[in-house]
Amino acid sequence: MLESLFRRLVTRGSGEESDPSGDDVRTDGGTVTKTATESTGGSQRSWRESEFVRSLPFWLPPALLMGLFVYGAIGWNAVISLTEWEGFGSPDYGNLDFSMYARMLADPTFVAAARNTVVLLVAFTVVSLVVGLLVAILVDRGIRFENTLRTVYLLPMSLSFVVTAIFWAWMYNPEFGLINVVLRGVGLGFLANDWISDPSTKLAAVIFALMWQFSGYCMVVYLAGLRAIPSDQFEAARIDGASTLRMYWRVIIPQLRASTMSAAVVLMVFALKAFDFLYVMFGDTPGPSTDILATMMFREAFSSSNWAYGAAIATVLFGLALVVIGPYLYVQYQRGDL
């Protein structure tokens, strides 16, 4: 759209020789420079290039700073993962091979951590999306105190994982924690459990707590999606005699695909790096039932000084993140959102 705007301006400038506005567009500070006058010839390309050059000081330094820290570090990490770097001292870049990746495949801890990561990623994403969608549908039904309720639902998102992990460790306390107290109170005492010590419930307990923290976010995303659907669609479905449930399933939810996708990307990427919560609750060794790649990476690199091995696990994590965000970026690009 901008391009056509520029083109229009340029053609106007070159068409009417004495039109000052045509020249002014191409100048700095309103003075007509020689180059500007020359480009009046209508070379649309050089015009755009000068615009490109003038915008460089704005976006290039930030891009370089970000690029150095984000992409430079990712590349460096990949190189470190090919060394044998351990303990004190610096990495030896002379001898690069894939031995750390071979070690990974033979390491049962890695296999368990990878499996837990996938379980966490899928279960956490699905549960948070479902809860968020249900709450959004309810909030969207023209209720009172909508703002207050929304504020309450999103509140956990504003808290640090260190804070929420401490809250939930107390909630899950086998004797005095709220979960078991409530279960006993409603006669379901036989379900009471030592949720975060029992290997069979540990991961589920973590997923539940993270769902508590993130479903409000899903609600916000879905609510925006629901509000974007024209209200006559709700009406039409109702007149057709579709029951409310069927209406949502057939008409509304399919239109929330974009919301689902963007929320799912955020949730899945978060699940890959969900470190803080587990570290605060369990330390750097959550045990085979709850260990994920993010905690294993930290343990290998920063607790055991197996820097190269940690870097290799980190590269795998980055690869997984790429698998998640690649399709998302592609769709964004196709839709012209970039």
Add this chain to the structure above:
Amino acid sequence: MSTDTEGLSVSRVALYAVLVAMALFYLAPLETGLMTAIKTQDAFFSSTPFVPPFGDGFTLQPWYEAWAQMQGPLTDFSGALYNSAFVAIPATVLSGLIGSVAAYGLTNLNWRGQAGVLMLFVAGMFVPYQSVLVPLTRFWTIVGLQNYLAGVPFLAQRVGLIELIVTHTAYGIPICTILFRSYYASFDQSMLEAARIDGATFTRIYQRIIFPLSKPMFAVVLIYQFTQVWNDFLFALVLVSSPTSEVATIALNKLQGSMVQQYNVQMAAAFVAALPTLLVYVLFGDQFAEGVAGET
């Protein structure tokens, strides 16, 4: 007819009941934490967790203890809360400003590589920090910031915190840029065109038009980014080693490890650490929600 409205009101009541139940679900851990934080050790081991304390079960002692561990006297400028503020405020302002400038440079022009550059910014939001941690620590070791700061004791004692400011700024740029860009893209282009025709330069348009109009988005970005930086744990864990440079999240985790059975102090400390973000959230919830939604 009457059954109809009755049916309607019954479903309305059910709707509100579910919504309130959900609200209780989201509030329960906080409410339980708050009640536990004002109970004596005996009281919270003998009472229902979410019930307020009564009689001599009530105490504010956990808060004094938590405050002493998390911050200490307000004159102690190496308290954990001060350290968090020392990192979060500059990092937030810097990444906000840089993001705004970068977004402007990436909005008002049209060249072929733009989508590629933007894609790098968007992907930058989603990079798992684990995949940069090892080089990041290596980078700061090689830079050796303390050598440059030796002449300024106030800063030299806070080397780790300064490293955190730079790191958070760099990793905050992608989200800030994306938020600002979507905002700038919604601007009326004819207004900018008019300014251009009047001979305003690229820089001038930013200073005179874009920046002043950015205020609402600055509120969103600064609030969101402040919360992110304040709540961060991982970068602080690997970059800060000096015990006098602990930020609030690190101090809180340490306290939790050393006061295993004292849940009341743990809960009070959790609230102390969360206080600034809770305050920001209560005051600016709408802006925070917008920032959160902008991540998509």
